[in-house]
Amino acid sequence: MTQQDSAGYGERLRTAVDKYGQLCVGIDPHPGVLDTWDLPHDASGLERCARGMIEAVAGRVAIVKPQSAFFEAYGSAGVAVLELLLADARDAGLLTLLDIKRGDIGSTMDAYAQAYLADGSSLAADAVTLSPYLGAGSLDGSITLAEQTGRGVYILAATSNPEGASVQRARTADGVTISQSMIDFAGRCNADAVAAGQWGNVGVVFGATVPADHGLDLDNLGGSILAPGFGAQGGTSDGIRDVFGSAYPHVLPSSSRGILAAGPDPDAIRAAVDATQESLRG
Numbered sequence: 001m002t003q004q005d006s007a008g009y010g011e012r013l014r015t016a017v018d019k020y021g022q023l024c025v026g027i028d029p030h031p032g033v034l035d036t037w038d039l040p041h042d043a044s045g046l047e048r049c050a051r052g053m054i055e056a057v058a059g060r061v062a063i064v065k066p067q068s069a070f071f072e073a074y075g076s077a078g079v080a081v082l083e084l085l086l087a088d089a090r091d092a093g094l095l096t097l098l099d100i101k102r103g104d105i106g107s108t109m110d111a112y113a114q115a116y117l118a119d120g121s122s123l124a125a126d127a128v129t130l131s132p133y134l135g136a137g138s139l140d141g142s143i144t145l146a147e148q149t150g151r152g153v154y155i156l157a158a159t160s161n162p163e164g165a166s167v168q169r170a171r172t173a174d175g176v177t178i179s180q181s182m183i184d185f186a187g188r189c190n191a192d193a194v195a196a197g198q199w200g201n202v203g204v205v206f207g208a209t210v211p212a213d214h215g216l217d218l219d220n221l222g223g224s225i226l227a228p229g230f231g232a233q234g235g236t237s238d239g240i241r242d243v244f245g246s247a248y249p250h251v252l253p254s255s256s257r258g259i260l261a262a263g264p265d266p267d268a269i270r271a272a273v274d275a276t277q278e279s280l281r282g
């Protein structure tokens, strides 16, 4: 195992972002994407789309974010493609952030953690998204396993969809918004890493579409911020700087359809990726 392999997710991510840039490319084989790529709506179409994306973006981005739903939609054959995609990405030196948004009682979360965060699982990714709707404490076992295996988790804090705010900006009895309490929870999980001058393994999901006057404080997060909603949902490279302010260097702007639309020509995908990385630099 190299020094790089033994580092935790947060530090591996920081190294990769320093090298390639902040863009996270989403791999969401929507039916409409398969149509644009002239691929069948079956597991063979999924596989060509997913593997085509890995081949195109390898060596150009730090991290890819497959959306599990688009693979699960095809049953076990789709999940088998997801396994192939995760293996291909690993072989290509890409970090993987599997968007699963799982959330359940702690004992069930432990089983999800075994599936997605345990060494040796065919569905293990470098990081996953988790939903704290059953209480942030229900994620403790998953966070512990991620720390043990050098992986990471992203907790939903302020999602990119307009419906999210009605729940997430509600206030707890302490007068703090749910969004802020999730950011603060993640910050507490990252305290040891921060004390060691490192990026922590616990990030948050915070949409690129959230209005810039959100009033949420990301200063003590100490981990990375997955920012979906960049591209197809309206988030822009100028706007995202306003949304995140001084936290911007920790942000992974994530675009799925915005990049997939350039395919299937690998050179066109590469051009879209390079132009987007450039717009996010600085």
Ligand SMILES: O=c1ccn([C@@H]2O[C@H](COP(=O)(O)O)[C@@H](O)[C@H]2O)c(=O)[nH]1
Pocket: 026, 028, 067, 099, 158, 159, 160, 161, 205, 206, 207, 228, 229, 230, 231, 232, 233, 254, 255, 256, 257, 258
């Ligand atoms: O708040 C969130 C959390 C996750 N997502 C996911 O990101 C991608 C967005 O795809 P685009 O095509 O770039 O719009 C998708 O997989 C969502 O499930 C999100 O959009 N917002």
